[in-house]
Amino acid sequence: MSRTAAVEKELMKAILQGDYPAGSQLETERELAATYQIGRPAIREVLQRLGHGGWLSLRKGQRAVVNDYWFEGNSTTIVDIIEYFDEVPDAFVLYFLEMRVALTPHYVKSALKLHQPKVVGLLAEFDELPDTAQAFASYDWKIQKGLARLSGNPLFSLVLNSFDSAYEKIAIKYFESAFRRRASLDYYGELMEAALRGDSRQAEEIARAMMEKSYALWKDELSPHEKIGVKFSFADMQ
Template sequence: MNRTTTVEKELIKAILQGEYVAGSQIETERELAAMYELGRPAIREILQRLSHGGWLTLRKGQRAVVNEYWNGGNITTIVDIIEYFDQVPDAFVLYFLELRIALTPQYVQKAVLHNYPKVVGLLAEIDELSDTAEAFASYDWKLQKELARLSKNPLFSLVLNSFESAYVKMAVKYFESSFRREASLHYYNKLLSFALSADDQQAETLSRAMMEKSYDLWKNQLSPDERIGVKFKLNSIH
């Protein structure tokens, strides 16, 4: 990891740990350059990346302001948060599963509608799938990326690609349960049968039901405190 990336991660960590609260101002470029022993052009580049990631609002001639990242952030912010944790918080996985309820049925339906033979070929790979969390996570990531691509709507792929560094990390956590692996394998087989008959509507209905089931399976394992969410956990870190 190069020095600018390290400093960028340190600033994100400081925001997540509450050293910089939402609405506060961070040090000037000159002060940050002295703190981190970097040139001002490098600091300026870091601040611009943090601005693009939803962490800061830059103001010409003034100090940058820390955003309320849960409301003012973007997909990059999500990935940064996940990368901050050694272990992805259970509540964050729940948030992601809820997001999939909205997205996945749409690109599954369009993939079957426009490219059902390729969907069949993709799903036929489940015959070689090993019964491990890592194998299921890797396959599911490949499946989602390919289905999004086959949907012919590039925005689905762009959204998923933003999660690339975090998706498998969350998926391994989800697939640690043999019951959830079994439920997913049943889903893959059912989806294969609908792809074989080019039934995109049934594929969409099945996918929505499975995404909702995945959400419920994960939510039911969480304690009431864990269901409060990752926001609470982040705000409690000091």
């Protein structure tokens, strides 16, 4: 890892741990350069990258301001958060599953309306899946991205693409449960039946029901503390 990348990770860690709360300012470029023992051009590069990632707001001639990354971040922020943790926080998985409730039924319906044979082909391998979390994670991501691509709306693919480097961590964590793997097999089978009939509306309802079930199954496993509110403290998890 380059020195600038290491400094970028250190600053990100400090933000996630609450050392720099939302709305606070970082030290000046000169002070940061002295702290991390790198040149000011390198510090400026780090700050610009954190700015592009949604972590900071930058104004010429002023110190960088720390963003509320949940509400002012972007897709890069999502990936940064996931990659920071060796183990994905349970609450973050819940957020991801809730997002799928909103998106998945729409691109499933559109994909089947536009490309029925391709959807059938995409689903064809579900009954040959090895019963492992890794196999289910890989297959599910293939299905999700394939259906989004076939929906005709490129924004669905762009949203999912932002999770490319993070999805496997999330999905493996979800599919560690044999019960959740069986539930997903049932879902793939029902979706295949609807696809063979060309029933896009039924496929939409099947997808919505499964996404809601996945959300509920995961939420049931969270502690009472994690279920409270929309946000949770990364600092409490260190």
